[in-house]
Amino acid sequence: MTFSLTARDPLTGAFGIVVSSSSIAVPARCAHLAPGAGAVASQNVTNPALGIRGLSLLGRGLAAKQVIAGLVAAERFPAYRQLAVVDRDGEVATFEGAATLGVHNVAEGPACAAAGNLLANPDVPAAMVAAYEASTAATFEQRLFDGLRGGAAAGGEAGPVRSAGLAVVEDVEWRVTDLRVDDHDAPLAELERLLVLWLPQKAGYRTRGIDPTAAPSYGVPGDE
Template identity: 60%
Template sequence: MTFSLAARDPQTGAFGMIISSSSPAVASRCVNLRPGVGAAASQNVTNPALGPAVLDRLAAGRTAHEAIDAVIETESHPEFRQLTAVDADGRTRVFSGDRALGIVAARAVENAVAAGNMLASEAVIDAYLDGYLASTAATFEERLLEGFAAALAAGGEAGPVRSAGIAVVEDVPWRVTDLRVDDHDDPGAELARLVALWLPQKADYRTRGIDPTAAPSYGVPGDE
């Protein structure tokens, strides 16, 4: 039903996540990021409240391991949940309940964790993480995207995926990248198109939020 990669960029401290599913609008339910705090995915049979709860505990000083364990202790149906987390020190943790769906796999290393359910095979998760770690792309977003492409090439989900999303937080209070494909025949290709469209403009939109007087115009009516 869902496969995701959450990571901390060790060079910048940014957090990012990329995710896909056979269900619509997966990123709206499962992606949770907080600048300077961490990343958390809540997936499988999703309880959208769990991701923010993990981030709250990370913000209070818990490690990724402690945060997920604390949230699972309060969850009424932990056997259905799959959670991942990366904290501000790059520590990672994954939890998969024993009633997670289909082929379930997860792999965590320093600064990155990939996990999925209803996978074509367990190899998908290794490809996801290895593709990201091996990427030499210039931007964090492109490295996440290359991991996602490798996971799709390894088989992705057991059934056709319909939605995907990518998000990144840096040193400002908002998501500097937040792109979603809520339903599409080829969400991987559409997400790649959106990333290519967004990245050349990303820094300018960040400037708009910080100092509008220094931001460029894009020539749309009223934007001078």
Template identity: 55%
Template structure:
């Protein structure tokens, strides 16, 4: 019912996740990332606390593999969970419990990991990672989105998806990008459209937070520009 990619950008230090599901508002439950720390997807039968606790473990110095081991050992319902972790070195680790739904798989790349369950084909995560790696010239958020689009093209879920999200952190206390389509008949396409609108303004919103007097005008009625 979900497929995702989590990754670290070695050039910028950004962490990010792109995710889609047949369930509503998947990104609200399953996407967990923290600047300078890492990124975690907690999916299948979702427990958001695994993502929250996992980031705390990463911040305390655990590796991605150690975090997976700790999270699996800490929950009595590990069989229901599917998890991926990327740490601040770019190391990755993943876990699919015995109760992962339908066809499920995990694929790893350099600083990236994809996982899915209730998939149309077990090769979907590998297609996602391959697309991410092939888009190396694309800015990091766009690479994540391109990878998610490739997962859909490779078959995606066994049924239609209805929600999607893109979340990226950099050197701020808040996400640089946090875009969500919580219910749609074409959530990944809608997410791509939203990114196209947001991308040219992304740094403007950072500047408005840090140095509003030097930021570009809003271009709305009443703006002194």
């Protein structure tokens, strides 16, 4: 039903998640990030509260493995949950409950982790990590997307995907990138189209939040 990649950029300390699913609006439920703290992907039979709780634990300085242990211990239905966590130091941890759906697997790499369920084959998460690590793209966002594309090329989900998303946090309080395709016949292609549109504008929108007097033209009628 879902395959995702969660990572910390070693160059900037940014955190990001890229995710796709046969379910509608997958990033709204599965992708959780906090600047300076870490990232949590909560999926399978998704409990979004695990992402929120995980960020709280990461914000207190707990390591990824401690966060997983705490979440699983406090969860009423851990057998149905699949989790990936990356902490502020780039340490990673994953969890798959006994009731994770269909073909499922996780893979861990340096400061990154991939997880998937209802997959076409169990090699998809490892392919995501490998594609992300091999990417020479200029931006963290593009490298994350290369990881997602690698998972899709390795087979992706057993059935057609309908939604996808990519989110990144850096050193400000909001998501500096937050792209969502909630329902589409080709969500990965649509996500890539949005990413190409977004990246040249990203710095301008960030500046508008920090100091609007230094922001570039808004590019709308009446803007002078």
